Amino acid sequence: MMLATTVSSNPFLIYPATIVARRQEAPDIVNLRLVLNDPLVRRRFRFHPGQFNMLSVMGVGEVAISIVSDPDEPEWLDHTIRLVGRVTRVIGRLEKGEVLGIRGPFGQGWPMDAARGYDVLVVTGGLGCAPVMGAIDYMFRRRSEYGTIKILHGVKTPQDLIYRERFDEWRSQPNTEVYLTSDEPGKTWHYHIGVVTELFDRVAVDPDRTVVMMCGPEIMMRVALGKLTHRGLRPDRMYVSLERRMECGIGLCGHCQMGPYFLCHDGPVMRLDRILPWLGKRGI
Amino acid sequence: MTNAIPQILPKSGFPRLIEALRAHHYRIVGPVVRDGALHWDEIAGVEDLPIGWQDTQQPGQYRLERTETTTWFGIVHGPDSIKRLTFVPREPLLTIERKAKKVTVTPQMPEPTPTALLGVRACDVAGLLVHDRIFLQGRYADPYYQVRRDALLVIAVNCTRAHKTCFCASMGTGPRAQSGYDLALTEFEDEFLVSVGSEKGREIIELLELPSASPAYQRQEQERIDACAASQVRGLQEQHRLPQGLYEVHEHPRWETVAHRCLACANCTMVCPTCFCHTVEDHPDLSHTRNERVRLWDSCFTPQHGMIHGKNFRPTIADRYRMWLTHKLASWIDQFGVSGCVGCGRCLTWCPVGIDLTEELHALMRENVDQATP
Ligand SMILES: Cc1cc2nc3c(=O)[nH]c(=O)nc-3n(C[C@H](O)[C@H](O)[C@H](O)COP(=O)(O)OP(=O)(O)OC[C@H]3O[C@@H](n4cnc5c(N)ncnc54)[C@H](O)[C@@H]3O)c2cc1C
Ligand code: SF4
Ligand code: SF4
Ligand code: FES
Numbered sequence: 001m002m003l004a005t006t007v008s009s010n011p012f013l014i015y016p017a018t019i020v021a022r023r024q025e026a027p028d029i030v031n032l033r034l035v036l037n038d039p040l041v042r043r044r045f046r047f048h049p050g051q052f053n054m055l056s057v058m059g060v061g062e063v064a065i066s067i068v069s070d071p072d073e074p075e076w077l078d079h080t081i082r083l084v085g086r087v088t089r090v091i092g093r094l095e096k097g098e099v100l101g102i103r104g105p106f107g108q109g110w111p112m113d114a115a116r117g118y119d120v121l122v123v124t125g126g127l128g129c130a131p132v133m134g135a136i137d138y139m140f141r142r143r144s145e146y147g148t149i150k151i152l153h154g155v156k157t158p159q160d161l162i163y164r165e166r167f168d169e170w171r172s173q174p175n176t177e178v179y180l181t182s183d184e185p186g187k188t189w190h191y192h193i194g195v196v197t198e199l200f201d202r203v204a205v206d207p208d209r210t211v212v213m214m215c216g217p218e219i220m221m222r223v224a225l226g227k228l229t230h231r232g233l234r235p236d237r238m239y240v241s242l243e244r245r246m247e248c249g250i251g252l253c254g255h256c257q258m259g260p261y262f263l264c265h266d267g268p269v270m271r272l273d274r275i276l277p278w279l280g281k282r283g284i
Numbered sequence: 285m286t287n288a289i290p291q292i293l294p295k296s297g298f299p300r301l302i303e304a305l306r307a308h309h310y311r312i313v314g315p316v317v318r319d320g321a322l323h324w325d326e327i328a329g330v331e332d333l334p335i336g337w338q339d340t341q342q343p344g345q346y347r348l349e350r351t352e353t354t355t356w357f358g359i360v361h362g363p364d365s366i367k368r369l370t371f372v373p374r375e376p377l378l379t380i381e382r383k384a385k386k387v388t389v390t391p392q393m394p395e396p397t398p399t400a401l402l403g404v405r406a407c408d409v410a411g412l413l414v415h416d417r418i419f420l421q422g423r424y425a426d427p428y429y430q431v432r433r434d435a436l437l438v439i440a441v442n443c444t445r446a447h448k449t450c451f452c453a454s455m456g457t458g459p460r461a462q463s464g465y466d467l468a469l470t471e472f473e474d475e476f477l478v479s480v481g482s483e484k485g486r487e488i489i490e491l492l493e494l495p496s497a498s499p500a501y502q503r504q505e506q507e508r509i510d511a512c513a514a515s516q517v518r519g520l521q522e523q524h525r526l527p528q529g530l531y532e533v534h535e536h537p538r539w540e541t542v543a544h545r546c547l548a549c550a551n552c553t554m555v556c557p558t559c560f561c562h563t564v565e566d567h568p569d570l571s572h573t574r575n576e577r578v579r580l581w582d583s584c585f586t587p588q589h590g591m592i593h594g595k596n597f598r599p600t601i602a603d604r605y606r607m608w609l610t611h612k613l614a615s616w617i618d619q620f621g622v623s624g625c626v627g628c629g630r631c632l633t634w635c636p637v638g639i640d641l642t643e644e645l646h647a648l649m650r651e652n653v654d655q656a657t658p
């Protein structure tokens with residue numbers, strides 16, 4: 001299934017894009033808004049929430065980064081990037097006006113269509129789940145098309161919570177519940193303390209009209225999905241975003257394999273019933 | 285087309301085939317002996333072929349020797365599969381140039397000379413077809429592979445002698461080349477039987493106006509190939525239980541046992557005609573204004589293959605061996621509709637410690653049956 005139009009018949013070709021806005025979200029997180037330089041390429045570029053681009057820094061390399069902006073404004077490509085290693089650290093030093101390379105969009109995104117009319121339970125754990133943030137934004141921009149939105153977000157320590165204001169903003173919206181938890185306590189932490197799966201006991205979910213979107217460590221997701229299945233949720237209405245090493249984004253380099261799947265094109269978002277046998281298994 | 289009656293090409297007339305190929309502007313790449321092994325290289329004519337040479341192969345062993353025979357294609361194969369002609373070990377993909385804030389990207393499309401590959405074994409032809417599925421028939425076609433593939437004319441040689449490491453018969457890929465070749469030869473003492481496998485092949489062979497082989501001759505050819513198949517001592521068993529059977533033995537203790545022997549040297553993946561993993565690197569010039577992006581062969585046996593920031597999904601050799609075997613023999617079927625193994629036996633021969641994947645699969649699956657039926 002081809003989700004979006006890819007702009008080139010040479011899938012290795014990169015397209016220059018200029019940084020038109022840059023915001024330092026945290027010491028190790030930047031937000032970049034990119035605009036493709038070639039107007040023709042820009043016009044043809046269409047994406048879905050949860051899809052990703054390969055971002056290139058000349059002479060350094062390429063990395064997979066989710067697109068978090070709104071697909072209805074595809075001329076702006078927003079990326080939230082955590083500066084962790086060789087390529088991302090160089091990206092972090094780029095200023096407004098500088099040029100990056102883009103290939104994409106790649107992969108299967110979140111089930112925004114399948115979830116329309118349903119309640120959506122978003123569960124995230126661990127550090128910055130950029131891809132799921134894009135999906136939440138997408139729903140709030142089309143609030144009436146979705147039922148109740150419940151967001152469960154777990155971090156290890158209170159310092160790991162980024163986007164605190166965005167969670168507060170969502171919490172204030174009608175028909176929306178936000179639950180935060182930290183494994184460890186902290187002075188300023190007035191939310192729950194414990195692992196994210198404990199939050200399930202506090203949320204009511206209607207198994208017949210809920211779609212789940214989940215992102216985080218595989219072990220956490222395995223436990224969480226087990227609990228939800230137990231509460232009657234259908235595996236084919238639960239989706240997870242997965243991570244493996246990615247180098248090509250087009251199913252050719254072999255790195256992103258997870259069992260029989262290439263996460264770069266069968267994923268990164270996968271329906272639970274397809275991926276369950278492999279999820280959280282060692283050595284996969 | 286492949287059903288057409290094979291023709292007889294006397295060895296004395298072989299230079300005419302070479303001329304015909306040249307007339308079609310092909311350079312000829314064939315098997316040559318170098319550094320004690322067989323490699324693919326350009327040949328000027330018949331005199332460059334390793335006439336009279338033979339190889340012996342065993343798990344962990346490869347030996348070449350000159351014999352009394354005058355066999356032209358007596359060496360079955362060497363460490364190089366033909367994949368290095370289409371999926372080259374180092375492929376420049378792009379040039380990226382930066383002047384001030386302007387970035388220019390230029391694809392580095394290869395411009396290969398049309399090449400007639402002479403002496404390709406059935407297993408390697410099958411390997412090429414596997415790569416066609418991966419690089420040309422998937423969601424994204426690889427234009428670099430495509431260009432190189434289009435420049436290739438495949439002249440196969442059907443096998444009449446197998447090694448202890450060969451198991452193409454059990455994989456259904458040989459000893460006779462099944463499809464995907466342009467011409468196929470079967471060697472006799474003084475002549476070859478030539479079968480046509482494509483229109484391109486027909487155009488070449490028509491120039492030679494060769495006589496057809498009699499039915500008796502064709503029978504003799506089949507007998508030689510059948511005898512080769514019958515002589516194969518190895519086979520991949522329990523194929524009907526794949527892929528699922530291998531997924532089910534994820535926790536089998538055998539993975540640890542084989543990991544004690546495996547050196548994670550990646551030889552098996554380098555010699556394998558179907559392994560396609562690659563990595564992409566940027567090679568900037570000193571001034572950092574011009575950068576070449578290249579694709580290089582990679583292997584799932586390297587520590588980086590399963591590594592992301594802060595985590596390695598396959599930290600142990602057992603994990604990597606399981607990845608390799610499970611991909612080759614099981615998940616490949618889910619991904620591409622065929623096995624990732626064509627039975628060439630190279631990974632047995634070129635494994636420094638002689639690990640045999642047929643034996644490993646057998647051990648994994650047999651013991652699983654035992655467990656399943658208490
Ligand atoms: C589908 C997908 C979407 C992603 N979206 C985002 C995002 O929106 N924001 C963000 O900050 N990060 C995202 N990541 C993770 C991001 O790709 C890595 O942080 C990045 O590749 C690290 O590269 P590096 O060179 O800085 O680090 P190094 O540790 O030096 O990595 C070297 C190489 O390893 C590979 N690699 C390392 N970590 C990862 C990883 N986590 N995933 C895949 N390949 C990796 C890459 O090929 C990289 O070039 C995403 C990953 C995937 C698979
Ligand atoms: S796995 Fe081994 S025997 Fe099978 S095709 Fe590859 S090298 Fe040959
Ligand atoms: S077996 Fe390993 S090296 Fe070969 S294609 Fe599969 S993952 Fe890549
Ligand atoms: S990232 Fe290369 S195959 Fe998926």
